[in-house]
Amino acid sequence: MNSNMKVFKDKILYFAILVIAGISLSIAGFTCANDYVKGIGIGLAVVGVLKIAQYLLISRDPEKVKRYKIANNDDRLKSLTQKAGQLTLFITVIAGLIAVAGFGLAGMRTVSLIISLVVCAQTLVYTGVYYVLQHKY
Amino acid sequence: MKNHIAELRKNEGLTQQQLADAVAVTRQTIISLENGRYTASLPLAFKLSAFFCRPIEELFEMDDE
Numbered sequence: 029m030n031s032n033m034k035v036f037k038d039k040i041l042y043f044a045i046l047v048i049a050g051i052s053l054s055i056a057g058f059t060c061a062n063d064y065v066k067g068i069g070i071g072l073a074v075v076g077v078l079k080i081a082q083y084l085l086i087s088r089d090p091e092k093v094k095r096y097k098i099a100n101n102d103d104r105l106k107s108l109t110q111k112a113g114q115l116t117l118f119i120t121v122i123a124g125l126i127a128v129a130g131f132g133l134a135g136m137r138t139v140s141l142i143i144s145l146v147v148c149a150q151t152l153v154y155t156g157v158y159y160v161l162q163h164k165y
Numbered sequence: 166m167k168n169h170i171a172e173l174r175k176n177e178g179l180t181q182q183q184l185a186d187a188v189a190v191t192r193q194t195i196i197s198l199e200n201g202r203y204t205a206s207l208p209l210a211f212k213l214s215a216f217f218c219r220p221i222e223e224l225f226e227m228d229d230e
Contacts, residue, residue, distance in 0.1 A: 098185075098186075098189055098190065098191060099191055101189065102190050102194055103190055103194060103205065103206050103208070103209045104190065104194040104197055104198075104203050105191065107203070107206070
């Protein structure tokens with residue numbers, strides 16, 4: 029692996045795992061004649077392969093590798109990523125609560141219950157992560 | 166927070182891309198800094214200070230609130 033490819037080592041590994049997971053799912057889908065699982069598996073595998081190909085292409089051009097490193101460590105982009113995550117959590121919790129109420133009023137109680145469990149899990153995960161970070165920093 | 170990045174950059178005869186390359190950020194970050202839409206982190210503030218050879222207080226100033 030050349031020095032340029034080492035920059036993408038973790039990403040390539042992550043997407044290689046995705047490809048393996050995708051292939052496994054699609055095999056399972058073929059075996060059980062489940063088109064849904066098969067489709068998800070193929071989708072994951074294709075995305076994984078395309079991303080790996082993208083990183084291999086970028087790694088051949090030192091200028092593109094330099095730009096990639098800068099973009100990945102950019103001050104402002106890291107700040108934007110954090111803010112986007114915070115806003116996303118807020119929006120999905122609010123949307124989830126609206127959906128819980130909506131489905132509940134529409135008589136679809138099972139759907140309402142599942143969404144409320146997801147919203148609760150999100151809130152618990154956020155609280156747990158916040159607690160850990162508060163003690164770490 | 167106000168800053169004098171644009172002024173200092175122009176005095177040095179640098180483009181935004183050249184300054185971005187010098188402090189290892191994207192050009193968009195320099196644009197946002199100069200427009201006052203983004204406040205630099207402490208590490209970036211120190212990099213800019215070292216690059217321009219000026220104390221941080223000469224690059225950045227707090228808004229009067």
